[in-house]
Amino acid sequence: MSDIYKSLVEIVGEEHVSTQTEELYFYARDPGLMPAHEPDYVVAPKTTEEVQKIVKLANKEKIPIVPMGSGMALTGLIIPLRGGIVIDMKRMRKIVGVNEKARHAVVEGGTSQGALKAYLERNHPTLRHSIPDAPPTATIAANVVIHGQGRLTQQYGFNSDMVSGLEVVLPTGEICRIGSCSMSPDWFSKGPTLPDLSGLFLGWLGSTGVITKLGLKLYPKKKMRDVEIFVTDREDLVPDILFKLTHTEMVEDINIWFQEKPIIFQGNHHITLYITGDTDEELEFKRKMVWHSLKEFRDSKDGGFMWVMPAMKPTFLDMPQKSITTFADVKKGGGFEYSGPIVLIEKYPVFARKLGELANKYKIAYSGMARVIGRSHAMMFGIAFTFNRADPDMMDRVKKALHEGIAFAFDHGGIPWKPTVEEQKMAMERIDPNTLKLMKMIKENLDPNGIMNPGNWEVD
Amino acid sequence: MEYEEIVHRCFRCGYCKFTEDYQDINCPSYAKFGLDTYAAGGRMWLINAWLKNEVKTSEHYAGILYSCITCGNCKEQCVFTFKDDLLNIFEAAKAELVSKGLIPPPVRDYFKAINMNGNPYKEPQDERGKWAEGTDIQAFSDQEYLFYIGDVGSYDERGKKMARSVGTLLAEAGLSFGILGNEEGSDGNDVKALGEKWLFKELAEDNINKFKTKGVKKIITLDPHAFNAFTKEYPQLGGDFKVWHYTQILATLLKDKKIPLSEYKVKVTYHDPCYLGRHNGVYNAPREILKGIPGLELIEMNRNRGNAFCCGGGGGNFFTDILGVGEESPGRIRIREALDTGAEILAVACPMCSKMLDDAVKAEVLEEKIQVQDVAEIVNAAK
Numbered sequence: 104m105s106d107i108y109k110s111l112v113e114i115v116g117e118e119h120v121s122t123q124t125e126e127l128y129f130y131a132r133d134p135g136l137m138p139a140h141e142p143d144y145v146v147a148p149k150t151t152e153e154v155q156k157i158v159k160l161a162n163k164e165k166i167p168i169v170p171m172g173s174g175m176a177l178t179g180l181i182i183p184l185r186g187g188i189v190i191d192m193k194r195m196r197k198i199v200g201v202n203e204k205a206r207h208a209v210v211e212g213g214t215s216q217g218a219l220k221a222y223l224e225r226n227h228p229t230l231r232h233s234i235p236d237a238p239p240t241a242t243i244a245a246n247v248v249i250h251g252q253g254r255l256t257q258q259y260g261f262n263s264d265m266v267s268g269l270e271v272v273l274p275t276g277e278i279c280r281i282g283s284c285s286m287s288p289d290w291f292s293k294g295p296t297l298p299d300l301s302g303l304f305l306g307w308l309g310s311t312g313v314i315t316k317l318g319l320k321l322y323p324k325k326k327m328r329d330v331e332i333f334v335t336d337r338e339d340l341v342p343d344i345l346f347k348l349t350h351t352e353m354v355e356d357i358n359i360w361f362q363e364k365p366i367i368f369q370g371n372h373h374i375t376l377y378i379t380g381d382t383d384e385e386l387e388f389k390r391k392m393v394w395h396s397l398k399e400f401r402d403s404k405d406g407g408f409m410w411v412m413p414a415m416k417p418t419f420l421d422m423p424q425k426s427i428t429t430f431a432d433v434k435k436g437g438g439f440e441y442s443g444p445i446v447l448i449e450k451y452p453v454f455a456r457k458l459g460e461l462a463n464k465y466k467i468a469y470s471g472m473a474r475v476i477g478r479s480h481a482m483m484f485g486i487a488f489t490f491n492r493a494d495p496d497m498m499d500r501v502k503k504a505l506h507e508g509i510a511f512a513f514d515h516g517g518i519p520w521k522p523t524v525e526e527q528k529m530a531m532e533r534i535d536p537n538t539l540k541l542m543k544m545i546k547e548n549l550d551p552n553g554i555m556n557p558g559n560w561e562v563d
Numbered sequence: 564m565e566y567e568e569i570v571h572r573c574f575r576c577g578y579c580k581f582t583e584d585y586q587d588i589n590c591p592s593y594a595k596f597g598l599d600t601y602a603a604g605g606r607m608w609l610i611n612a613w614l615k616n617e618v619k620t621s622e623h624y625a626g627i628l629y630s631c632i633t634c635g636n637c638k639e640q641c642v643f644t645f646k647d648d649l650l651n652i653f654e655a656a657k658a659e660l661v662s663k664g665l666i667p668p669p670v671r672d673y674f675k676a677i678n679m680n681g682n683p684y685k686e687p688q689d690e691r692g693k694w695a696e697g698t699d700i701q702a703f704s705d706q707e708y709l710f711y712i713g714d715v716g717s718y719d720e721r722g723k724k725m726a727r728s729v730g731t732l733l734a735e736a737g738l739s740f741g742i743l744g745n746e747e748g749s750d751g752n753d754v755k756a757l758g759e760k761w762l763f764k765e766l767a768e769d770n771i772n773k774f775k776t777k778g779v780k781k782i783i784t785l786d787p788h789a790f791n792a793f794t795k796e797y798p799q800l801g802g803d804f805k806v807w808h809y810t811q812i813l814a815t816l817l818k819d820k821k822i823p824l825s826e827y828k829v830k831v832t833y834h835d836p837c838y839l840g841r842h843n844g845v846y847n848a849p850r851e852i853l854k855g856i857p858g859l860e861l862i863e864m865n866r867n868r869g870n871a872f873c874c875g876g877g878g879g880n881f882f883t884d885i886l887g888v889g890e891e892s893p894g895r896i897r898i899r900e901a902l903d904t905g906a907e908i909l910a911v912a913c914p915m916c917s918k919m920l921d922d923a924v925k926a927e928v929l930e931e932k933i934q935v936q937d938v939a940e941i942v943n944a945a946k
Contacts, residue, residue: 118596118889123623125609129600134575147597173577194597196588217585225586225865239585240577425642428576432643437572492571492611 107164111146111188114156119147119194130171130181130189134431135440136490136502137179137523142169142189149194151270151278151315154212158313159276161188165552168274170313172213172245175237176521177440180249180308184524184558190313192242198222199316202289206230206321207267209290212244212314219243220422223321231255231324233262236423244314249521250306252483254356254377254422255322257349257475263305266293268318271304274311274550282318290318303545308521309556311549325379327386328355330419333374333397335406338452341372344406345448347396348376349478353389355379357475359482361455363468372455373409375419430470436491438498439470442505443483443520444512448475454484457511462488465500483520484512524558531562565655567614569645573607575599579637579649582870589866590637591873591893592630595886600627603637603649610656620665628657629667629885632893633756633878635841639869650756657758666758669883674759677749677766683882684718692744694723700730703741709779710740710809711793713786714749715881715914721921722914726785728939729809733783736821738812740783748773750784752792752838753879764800767792771802781805783812787839787913788877794843808839810912810938814848817855817942826858827945832906833861833938834897834920835871836913849912849938856945862904872897874923876915894923902933909935 111120121127122144131139143166148154161168167187174181183189192213199209201223210219216232217239223230233253235246246253247263259265268282268290279285281300282293293301304312333344341359348354355377362368376393380386400406411419418426431439446454455471462469465488472485486508488501509519509526513533519526531539543562549555564570580602582589593602600609609627612618631653638649660666666674676683682691694717703709710730715722733740751766774782782804784790793806816822831853839845846868853861866872875893880886886893898920901909909924911917914937921935936944 118887119598121598121600124618124621125623125627126598126600128612128618129605129608145598149597175576191598193599215581215585217581218587221582221584221586224584238576238578239581425578428574428578428642431574431576432572432645435572437574437643439574 107160107166108144110160111144111157114153114160115146115148121145130191131183133174133177133179133181134438135177135179136498137182140182140184141186142183143186144188145191146188147191147194151272154190154272154313154315155276155278157188157190158272158274161554162275162552165554167557168313168554169556170309172242173215173238173240175241176245176249178521178523180521180559187554192244195315201227201230201321203227203230205289205291207291207318208232208321209268209316209318210243211316212242214243215239216241216243216246216423223324229324230321232319232321233259233265234422235262236427238428239423243319244317247305247317248307248309248314252474252476257354257357257477259322260477265320266301266305266317267291267320268293269301269304269314270316271312271314274552274555278315284318293318303549308559310559311546311555325385326381328377328379328420329386329390330411330416331376331378331390331393332409332411333376333406334371334409335400336371337405338372338455340400340405341374341451342449344374344397344400345475346479348374348393349475351392351396352478353378353392359451359473361471430487430489433468433489434491434497436489436493436497438492439487439489440501440505441485441487442509442512442526443485444509444517445476445481445520446484446512446515446517448479448482450515450517451482451484453515454512457508458486461486461504461508465504467497467500467504527560564614564659566648566652569648570607570611570614570652572643572645573604573611574643575604575608576642577602577604579603579641581640582866583640584870586865589640589870589872591632591634591875592886594893594896595889595891596630601630603641606631606653606656610652613656620660620663622667625660625665625667626885628653628660629670629757629883631878632873632875632880632886634837634873636873639841654756654758658760661758667883667885669885670757670879673757673879673882674754674762677754678762682714682718682749684714686718689745691717691747692742694726695730695742695744698727698731699734701741703743703777703779705778706739706741708738708740708781708783709774710742711750711782711784711789712742712747713784713789713914715918716785717747719914719918721918725914725917725937725939728937728943729785732813732822732939732942733809736816738816743773746773750786750789750792752788752796753882755792755796757879757883767797767800767802771797771800774802774804779804783807783809785809785914787836787843788915791838791842808845808848808912810839810848810852811845813939813942814851817852822942822946824856824942824945827856828858829908830860830862830906831908831910831941832864832901832904833867833910834864834874834901834916835868836911836916837871837873837877839912840871841869849910852938852942853910856942859945862906864900864904866900872900874916874919876919881915881919888926892923894919895927898923898927898929898933902929907933908941909933910938910941911935912938
């Protein structure tokens with residue numbers, strides 16, 4: 104029994120540490136397509152102090168650390184590329200508190216999206232958070248670390264923009280508070296009016312520290328919610344449609360999707376938009392505004408609102424939307440992966456065409472999905488393919504298609520979302536050298552021994 | 564391995580870990596250990612790795628498989644079309660270990676005890692009916708119902724108390740029923756859940772023959788585990804009997820005013836046994852009984868009905884204790900949840916739940932605050 108193992112057992116207890124083949128196998132991979140690499144240890148701490156002790160130990164011994172939520176990025180970000188300790192954060196799942204009037208919650212670093220949703224529904228029914236469509240086990244901390252998006256992204260930006268404070272264990276073991284909570288008991292601002300240090304952690308894919316608590320802004324939850332789907336067969340019109348829709352400021356979330364099967368959806372671009380209201384009048388007013396905003400497209404017969412069958416509505420209104428997860432088993436193979444470059448909405452047509460091309464070229468099944476970020480400030484365009492885990496050839500083709508897809512995205516001015524290590528390298532070839540130098544300075548100063556999720560955002 | 568063609572299809576998305584509304588972790592072994600390998604998705608990935616020879620059979624692998632206590636939450640919450648086969652897959656994987664003789668020692672000892680003694684307690688068969696001594700409960704001859712007790716109700720002190728409580732109530736209500744006493748055999752439900760198909764078949768066929776020989780047509784079970792075996796497994800082996808859990812019969816008797824009740828002012832919360840609720844959809848009968856008691860206030864726990872959290876006793880863990888003890892053991896989590904409702908009594912309808920949760924009360928040192936009582940015991944107190 105190694106000294107490291109003994110020390111980890113002392114910190115978290117025997118049941119929550121493993122060096123067994125089974126855990127090393129499981130934690131060597133995520134559900135996506137990235138090659139596996141085994142950790143040396145898996146630990147599941149329960150408190151910030153336990154995380155601190157683990158990090159201090161790792162820093163002293165120069166052992167890599169990979170903080171892990173549920174691994175739902177699908178791009179290998181929690182694969183321990185250089186072994187070391189995987190810290191599974193999900194036992195730290197307490198909802199520390201909610202300030203109803205100030206509309207924010209403070210949660211532990213392993214709290215799931217699903218648990219916060221349920222907690223708010225039960226205890227604060229007028230509040231909600233921007234839940235992504237990842238499975239409910241996805242953690243809030245991991246989601247903001249990758250700059251995830253959710254149901255309120257069209258209104259309020261990336262989910263990381265909604266962070267209102269952080270507690271982080273630095274790679275050198277200090278527990279550090281970021282934002283208003285650094286000097287006040289209240290977690291209402293992640294930075295302003297202080298220097299905004301949250302940028303040292305958000306977007307860094309766990310390579311600069313372990314988030315043990317975070318504040319998250321909450322938003323009004325209206326009593327009613329409904330869905331409308333505008334359909335057009337002209338992809339070139341989608342950017343204009345989105346521009347008109349966002350101008351109304353009446354819509355909660357806007358997603359665009361297109362797929363080959365079932366055949367009833369083929370050839371069309373479906374713009375799913377959600378409206379909310381506290382009264383029938385409010386809901387109907389918003390619906391009218393939305394319908395009115397797209398009048399020119401309806402009049403020209405270039406598009407129209409689809410009748411959403413009542414039986415279909417729960418599928419669309421579900422949060423998170425389970426049907427997105429079930430895409431993984433379209434080929435009865437339990438797998439899908441997607442790149443989600445962030446691009447301008449005006450690029451929608453070229454991306455939509457490219458996705459179809461890639462699917463044809465590599466003979467794979469796709470699902471096109473995009474989410475508007477802000478008032479048409481950008482969109483996440485999901486280049487998503489399903490695969491059969493029992494078909495290595497299909498998995499290889501999907502990998503190639505994704506690689507080509509992300510290269511296309513960079514060539515069209517996009518930036519990567521939750522990039523694989525390979526995509527990070529491709530991005531760093533394009534990032535301004537002085538920006539890279541700054542990233543390197545930050546990383547080296549925060550993590551002098553290079554222990555935090557090594558291999559990610561690693562500037563040569 | 565059976566179901567081999569399905570195993571690789573798990574996405575390990577984790578829906579299976581939660582309740583329907585995601586309020587909490589609802590997979591007992593995952594709640595206990597906090598490592599993904601102990602959730603249904605983890606097991607699916609490990610079984611797939613084992614099939615591909617990427618993971619070998621080991622003590623730890625067996626421990627992970629046997630820490631599944633077949634509560635059925637994963638099956639309820641999985642979003643994929645193969646969800647109904649999840650427990651069958653785990654059972655098949657355990658059966659592979661059984662066939663290779665690579666099972667954890669407590670599981671081996673459980674099988675051996677049943678095979679040698681006819682019960683997991685290693686008690687003599689002629690003590691099986693002792694629980695009924697001193698009551699007016701008759702041996703089964705040609706009555707309308709057979710009252711089947713099961714291993715826990717026959718040998719465990721807590722279980723015996725519950726069997727007497729139910730039996731005397733049914734007798735006082737004038738129901739025509741009898742018991743097999745020392746002739747009763749183990750139902751085999753948990754033997755099957757632990758992957759010993761051959762032994763299960765032997766036990767089931769023995770029971771079916773016995774029931775048929777004695778002219779049994781209708782069965783009331785004390786134990787939801789037996790209820791599950793009799794309703795779901797025995798028909799496939801030619802055992803077609805009409806089967807009720809005792810709460811279903813008791814609910815009807817109360818509705819028909821066969822048992823007079825007085826006021827009983829008490830706050831009660833009810834724990835759904837997995838093999839009665841999730842596995843067989845019986846949620847209302849126990850609640851109807853409790854709600855029918857004048858003065859009794861029934862308060863639901865946050866996790867109830869299809870979302871109830873297992874006591875930790877399912878899938879044979881009652882006997883094998885693979886999950887072990889500790890603050891995060893399912894029984895202790897559940898009793899804390901019951902306490903949060905403000906209830907003075909946690910009502911149960913399964914002898915295994917009764918024992919597991921009673922032990923949890925002691926471990927949490929809550930004897931002064933909450934008691935575990937069977938539904939029939941509560942009815943008896945209200946008479």
